[in-house]
Amino acid sequence: MTVQNTILVDNRPPRSVQSSMTKLSGWAIVIAILAWSWEGADMRPMALITDAGNMATLAGDFFPPNFADWRLYLEEIVVTFHLAVWGTFLAVICAVPFGILSSENIAPWWIYQPVRRVMDACRAINEVVFAMLFVVSVGLGPFAGVLALWVHTTGVLAKLFSEAVEAIDPQPVEGIRSTGATVIEEVIFGVIPQVLPLWISYSLYRFESNVRSATVLGIVGAGGIGVVLWEMIRGFYFAQTCAIMILIIISVTAIDLVSQRLRKLFV
Template sequence: MTMQAEPDLAALKLRHPAVFGPPTASRLAKPGIGLAALALLIFGLIDLDFSPQRIWSGLGQLGWFTLLMIPPDPGSSLPTYLKAMGETLSIALLGTTLAALLALPFSFLAARNIVPTQLIRFPVRRFLDTIRGIDVLIWALVWINVVGLGPFAGVLAIAVSDCGAFGKLFSEAIETADRKQVEGVRAAGGNKLHEIRFGLLPQVLPVIAGQVLYFIESNTRSATIIGIVGAGGIGLQLAEQIRVLEWQKVSFLILMILVAVAAIDFISTRLRFAIIGKRAVT
């Protein structure tokens, strides 16, 4: 009987380093990144003058403001506040709808399975990244200077900002769609437009609808914020009452915003489940 030669373990480790363990640099990368993040956190706290003592002393002032807000009372301004809340909901709804309509054609141009050439897809994606990278509050300040104060500036701000976000989300949904339906339309003799209309759209429209419903809920809060800078709605009323120290009216406006957001969340959740259920049945 011949003895089988034992393999040279050192030579095997040298020949297949990935099998016997990651290299030293890879092992040190994770703790190094953790230490760097911790150092950055400490530097940020020091540079921004973070002070637990200031937070503790400010809690008393916060409690005093809370007492001044009780009980919530709109006074004689309830019709004005209801109208302002209607403006805020209209800004969110119209801005989101306009953004979705604008983003849909851009999303097809940014999808890899629709436009394979990088010559068209790359500038479209960078354009969407650019308008998405600017916050809606900045867009509100821009449009206020372009079209003036009021809800119209708020609608344009949300539409432009969300167009970039929708373009990215829609294009990702299009790229992850099942290719079997598209290939079936092609096998039946359909052209490129038929593939998009009958192969892709039935798959991605429920996803797009769910995303639009979520953004309507989110943009209700955004419409409140941009109203503070002059884009109309309940945010403008909130800023005015804070400025004149009418804390009971401030608390009433905050409660109105919370109730509106909760109602929109309830409705949008029901609609999303209905869309998902209908898609599952079909």
């Protein structure tokens, strides 16, 4: 036994000096970045201790939660859900053509490059920023939220969709092409059947995260439970705030669970 062990140890390939140097310098870079960001992020760990009393008082104000207006909260949560449904639905519809047009293996570069840049822009700007802009243009209310989710989610899904398209097996597409099919037919019969399960899964995932995002959109006036939440926080009604947060946690978790189940069916 011992002999065998020694042999095993001796047989291990010697670690190259170069690879351990790369590893070390990698860690050095990570630590340098953390140190550099300390000041900018205003890191004051001591405040957690010195202000502990403050936080305890605030936490105390949260309990017990006040569910007196639960009907209103529930109504607004349902509105939030509706908003996420439409925002995601419109985004999925738009992400299909944009996703295909930004795929290297389908579109020529002079199409996929500009389409990708537009999608990058949609993705780069947060939903809340879009929501503020749409509140200005279409007025306060859930519709502004729908538009904000639509634009941002289109950018996200188009990228995910095109990544799926770029990973397809080209052989079935050639099979379709060899019958004299048009490009549209190649995409519909050769590409989409291959990517559909992934696309559905991505869409459901984005729906989950849109429900979460939609709870925030209300803060800038774009409808849903966020409006009520913001009113309560601003008015220092912490017991009500707590009730709303609990309801949000429950409903978002429920939607996540259902959607996860659904996604498993498709992949």
